[in-house]
Amino acid sequence: MTRRRQIYEGKAKILYEGPEPGTLIQYFKDDATAFNAQKRGTISGKGVLNNRISEHLFTALQTIGIPTHFIRRLNMREQLIRQVEIIPVEVVIRNVAAGSLSKRLGIEEGTQLPRTIIEYYYKDDALGDPMVADEHIACFGWASQEEMNDIADMAIRVNDFMCGLFAAIGIRLVDFKLEFGRVWENDFARVILADEISPDGCRLWDMKSNEKLDKDRFRQDLGGEAEAYQEVARRLGLMPEGEETAVLDLDSHRKKRGK
Numbered sequence: 001m002t003r004r005r006q007i008y009e010g011k012a013k014i015l016y017e018g019p020e021p022g023t024l025i026q027y028f029k030d031d032a033t034a035f036n037a038q039k040r041g042t043i044s045g046k047g048v049l050n051n052r053i054s055e056h057l058f059t060a061l062q063t064i065g066i067p068t069h070f071i072r073r074l075n076m077r078e079q080l081i082r083q084v085e086i087i088p089v090e091v092v093i094r095n096v097a098a099g100s101l102s103k104r105l106g107i108e109e110g111t112q113l114p115r116t117i118i119e120y121y122y123k124d125d126a127l128g129d130p131m132v133a134d135e136h137i138a139c140f141g142w143a144s145q146e147e148m149n150d151i152a153d154m155a156i157r158v159n160d161f162m163c164g165l166f167a168a169i170g171i172r173l174v175d176f177k178l179e180f181g182r183v184w185e186n187d188f189a190r191v192i193l194a195d196e197i198s199p200d201g202c203r204l205w206d207m208k209s210n211e212k213l214d215k216d217r218f219r220q221d222l223g224g225e226a227e228a229y230q231e232v233a234r235r236l237g238l239m240p241e242g243e244e245t246a247v248l249d250l251d252s253h254r255k256k257r258g259k
């Protein structure tokens with residue numbers, strides 16, 4: 001058997017050539033990074049959980065008419081996706097103040113925002129993903145104004161849908177990051193949702209306890225990160241029967257830390 005060709009390796013995923021032209025295989029690793037890869041580690045089982053969680057969310061978004069790169073899950077760690085030209089802009093949607101917004105603007109973490117904020121960051125590790133305005137995106141040709149309009153419209157729809165989906169399972173969607181890509185159909189380019197949606201790129205807080213169920217557990221050395229990801233998967237109904245120990249684990253973890 002010939003070894004399949006690796007197209008790209010990122011911090012949390014590897015992309016391989018897909019079985020047909022225009023497709024890729026997205027492999028989810030357990031590796032975790034934070035603070036522009038200054039902090040590195042692994043979260044055991046994260047890749048498997050993110051593959052399932054992202055499949056679930058992309059499939060649900062497709063049912064409301066959001067076009068995505070997701071085709072189907074292949075196995076525990078891999079999914080078949082459409083090849084896209086990634087738009088080098090990270091789109092961050094915020095409902096509640098946290099992270100860099102709280103830090104930069106001095107707004108207390110947990111403050112409900114009076115309206116949803118969309119921010120853009122230029123995807124460039126060497127520059128530390130700087131925040132940019134629409135003007136920069138247009139000026140440097142990273143995406144056209146029309147593409148940015150489609151992106152903002154999709155981001156708002158994704159946010160509204162995901163806020164409801166998570167609220168129904170007792171989770172507050174504080175903020176999250178999306179990436180989009182361009183696909184060519186005949187001579188026309190269309191923008192679709194790409195990358196992944198998982199606790200790696202979302203802030204998810206338990207609605208009652210405010211417990212963090214996302215990568216902040218890793219960023220802030222809170223521990224229990226694998227259990228938190230499992231808990232998200234469990235509430236989404238993605239854990240097989242009989243694997244419902246995550247809540248207990250997170251509780252006992254908190255008790256051990258005296259919180």
Ligand code: UDP
Nearest residue numbers: 092098099100101175176177200201202203
């Ligand atoms: N985010 C991400 N990748 C990045 C930067 C941010 O997935 O490179 C996500 C992050 O998980 C959070 C949201 O985008 O859900 C907003 O992140 P923020 O700007 O507050 O930055 P951070 O505090 O994570 O550095």
